[in-house]
Amino acid sequence: VNADSWAKMGPGVEFDLIRRMAARWGDLVQDAGDDAAVLDVRHGSRLVASTDTSVEGVHFRREWLSLQEIAYRATTASLSDLAAMAAEPIGLLIAATIPANVADSIEMLADGIGQAAREGGCPIVGGDLTGGDRISLTMTVLGAAPAPVGRGGAKVGDSLWVTGRLGGPGAAVRALLAGELPSAEHLPRFSHPVARLAEARWLAEQGATAMIDLSDGLSSDARHIAAASAVALEIDVASIPCVPDVTARAAASSGEEYELLVTMPDEFDGAGFNEQFEIPLTRIGTVVEGPAAEVIFLEGGERVDLAAGYDHFSA
Amino acid sequence: VNADSWAKMGPGVEFDLIRRMAARWGDLVQDAGDDAAVLDVRHGSRLVASTDTSVEGVHFRREWLSLQEIAYRATTASLSDLAAMAAEPIGLLIAATIPANVADSIEMLADGIGQAAREGGCPIVGGDLTGGDRISLTMTVLGAAPAPVGRGGAKVGDSLWVTGRLGGPGAAVRALLAGELPSAEHLPRFSHPVARLAEARWLAEQGATAMIDLSDGLSSDARHIAAASAVALEIDVASIPCVPDVTARAAASSGEEYELLVTMPDEFDGAGFNEQFEIPLTRIGTVVEGPAAEVIFLEGGERVDLAAGYDHFSA
Numbered sequence: 001v002n003a004d005s006w007a008k009m010g011p012g013v014e015f016d017l018i019r020r021m022a023a024r025w026g027d028l029v030q031d032a033g034d035d036a037a038v039l040d041v042r043h044g045s046r047l048v049a050s051t052d053t054s055v056e057g058v059h060f061r062r063e064w065l066s067l068q069e070i071a072y073r074a075t076t077a078s079l080s081d082l083a084a085m086a087a088e089p090i091g092l093l094i095a096a097t098i099p100a101n102v103a104d105s106i107e108m109l110a111d112g113i114g115q116a117a118r119e120g121g122c123p124i125v126g127g128d129l130t131g132g133d134r135i136s137l138t139m140t141v142l143g144a145a146p147a148p149v150g151r152g153g154a155k156v157g158d159s160l161w162v163t164g165r166l167g168g169p170g171a172a173v174r175a176l177l178a179g180e181l182p183s184a185e186h187l188p189r190f191s192h193p194v195a196r197l198a199e200a201r202w203l204a205e206q207g208a209t210a211m212i213d214l215s216d217g218l219s220s221d222a223r224h225i226a227a228a229s230a231v232a233l234e235i236d237v238a239s240i241p242c243v244p245d246v247t248a249r250a251a252a253s254s255g256e257e258y259e260l261l262v263t264m265p266d267e268f269d270g271a272g273f274n275e276q277f278e279i280p281l282t283r284i285g286t287v288v289e290g291p292a293a294e295v296i297f298l299e300g301g302e303r304v305d306l307a308a309g310y311d312h313f314s315a
Numbered sequence: 316v317n318a319d320s321w322a323k324m325g326p327g328v329e330f331d332l333i334r335r336m337a338a339r340w341g342d343l344v345q346d347a348g349d350d351a352a353v354l355d356v357r358h359g360s361r362l363v364a365s366t367d368t369s370v371e372g373v374h375f376r377r378e379w380l381s382l383q384e385i386a387y388r389a390t391t392a393s394l395s396d397l398a399a400m401a402a403e404p405i406g407l408l409i410a411a412t413i414p415a416n417v418a419d420s421i422e423m424l425a426d427g428i429g430q431a432a433r434e435g436g437c438p439i440v441g442g443d444l445t446g447g448d449r450i451s452l453t454m455t456v457l458g459a460a461p462a463p464v465g466r467g468g469a470k471v472g473d474s475l476w477v478t479g480r481l482g483g484p485g486a487a488v489r490a491l492l493a494g495e496l497p498s499a500e501h502l503p504r505f506s507h508p509v510a511r512l513a514e515a516r517w518l519a520e521q522g523a524t525a526m527i528d529l530s531d532g533l534s535s536d537a538r539h540i541a542a543a544s545a546v547a548l549e550i551d552v553a554s555i556p557c558v559p560d561v562t563a564r565a566a567a568s569s570g571e572e573y574e575l576l577v578t579m580p581d582e583f584d585g586a587g588f589n590e591q592f593e594i595p596l597t598r599i600g601t602v603v604e605g606p607a608a609e610v611i612f613l614e615g616g617e618r619v620d621l622a623a624g625y626d627h628f629s630a
Binding site (some may be wrong): 033039050059094145148311 | 347348349351352353354356358360361362363364365366367368370374394397399400402406408409410412430440441442443445446447448449451454455456457458460463465466467526527528530539542543
């Protein structure tokens with residue numbers, strides 16, 4: 001039904017492409033064909049909004065991923081920003097710049113976006129389509145949260161936790177850069193990441209004090225929490241949960257993880273998470289007093305230097 | 316104060332550029348440095364959202380406009396979509412792709428965005444900055460409206476009105492394409508359009524039944540209202556308000572106007588508008604029964620063919 005309203009938009013190549021995309025999305029589309037989308041934020045909830053651009057040649061390479069995977073990842077990366085705020089998705093706005101050869105296979109692009117939006121329970125509410133030399137996807141996600149969780153609430157004595165297992169995307173990219181096929185255990189972590197939306201809301205209900213998604217990798221993103229909360233973080237390297245064949249050090253600098261790093265009140269012990277979700281939740285450290293923005297990695301009680309990006313794309 | 320939170324984001328070229336932009340924006344910036352922005356939609360209002368991309372070489376030419384004007388126009392074009400819904404802006408998200416030489420003069424880009432956001436009363440709540448070959452600006456605007464005005468509410472018997480005077484942008488582009496300097500009466504309409512935010516809200520309060528901004532030009536956009544409302548529109552060509560030295564026919568196909576086309580209840584006579592606003596509000600036609608999507612242009616009572624785009628860029 002909703003897809004019909006797109007069909008009223010009028011003639012032209014752009015509208016034809018939008019219609020072809022909307023046909024793939026079906027009831028995911030919520031659009032009235034107006035100048036802007038109209039949505040409702042439940043009373044008592046706050047609006048959470050984020051925008052994120054993926055540019056061909058900058059954020060991804062066409063050779064490494066299918067068009068569907070590129071679109072899926074761009075959408076999931078944005079939804080992951082909502083997850084990191086413990087927000088529930090209420091709308092996706094898609095600004096896509098695409099070359100003519102991509103227009104021919106617009107259905108693949110639509111399917112990648114649709115798959116991620118469907119997994120995230122996020123209606124598609126609007127967008128803008130433009131021709132251009134290379135693919136550029138700007139995904140804007142809107143969400144609602146009764147009490148959004150930011151980066152600035154970590155308190156001394158809180159425990160530090162991470163969802164899932166790290167290192168997969170980094171290992172996959174290392175293999176691709178070396179001209180090798182990534183292992184079956186690493187590739188899906190790169191080509192098909194999952195936004196931890198439900199996990200984030202559960203953690204917020206358990207009292208999460210700060211949260212961030214690991215889009216830049218553990219060592220970089222931990223520093224964002226430390227800086228925003230004016231605390232230091234101690235991380236036990238050996239406790240970092242890793243995918244097979246990846247060292248904890250490599251995992252700490254693997255970006256585009258879309259797992260969550262979260263600080264929890266001291267009394268939280270992780271109980272209940274395993275019954276709800278299929279991924280692990282692992283305690284990897286503690287919030288301590290210290291100079292703002294400091295992240296201290298410990299190996300066997302000894303401090304080790306794991307500078308952000310240090311281990312990037314190396315074994 | 317808020318700009319300080321951007322300064323907490325961490326090191327890196329991208330963050331440096333964001334800090335330089337935020338410094339120009341001052342208290343326009345509302346950002347907590349989290350994964351996503353948090354906003355509030357007043358209880359009783361609905362959320363209105365739109366995204367819009369401007370790409371160098373597709374939507375604008377660097378030779379015709381300064382960096383500041385390019386950024387100003389991209390921001391105003393988005394705000395105009397909120398105006399067309401009778402919404403009050405509550406937040407702007409900026410996704411900017413910029414080449415290295417633009418990074419050097421990022422302050423000009425920031426100033427153009429800041430000027431438009433300040434004119435529209437719209438806080439800057441988030442964004443994403445990326446390197447690339449050419450400038451691409453995706454502006455996402457969020458607004459709130461107690462009763463958003465769409466395109467689908469026009470009723471037979473309603474009157475049809477337009478704000479301001481049309482034809483300026485079209486005349487300016489014609490001159491630029493001919494290698495001439497646009498006249499002082501046309502150029503500012505192209506380089507410095509204004510989103511009719513306050514006018515739109517006033518018209519909504521007077522009972523506006525359908526509204527659209529003239530981003531594609533009167534003949535195209537009138538068709539959108541006709542299609543969405545399942546009515547026909549009769550427009551008296553002679554009554555179209557034009558800037559000097561532009562014919563009504565040329566004005567009817569001049570795009571990027573960012574004036575409003577609005578249908579009003581029969582009893583509305585325009586009274587009160589002139590006391591509030593400096594631009595004219597002109598009745599140009601009537602909503603009539605007829606095949607959906609039909610727009611009938613009349614000259615001296617005779618029907619004339621003003622196909623959308625027909626008069627584009629010709630005198």
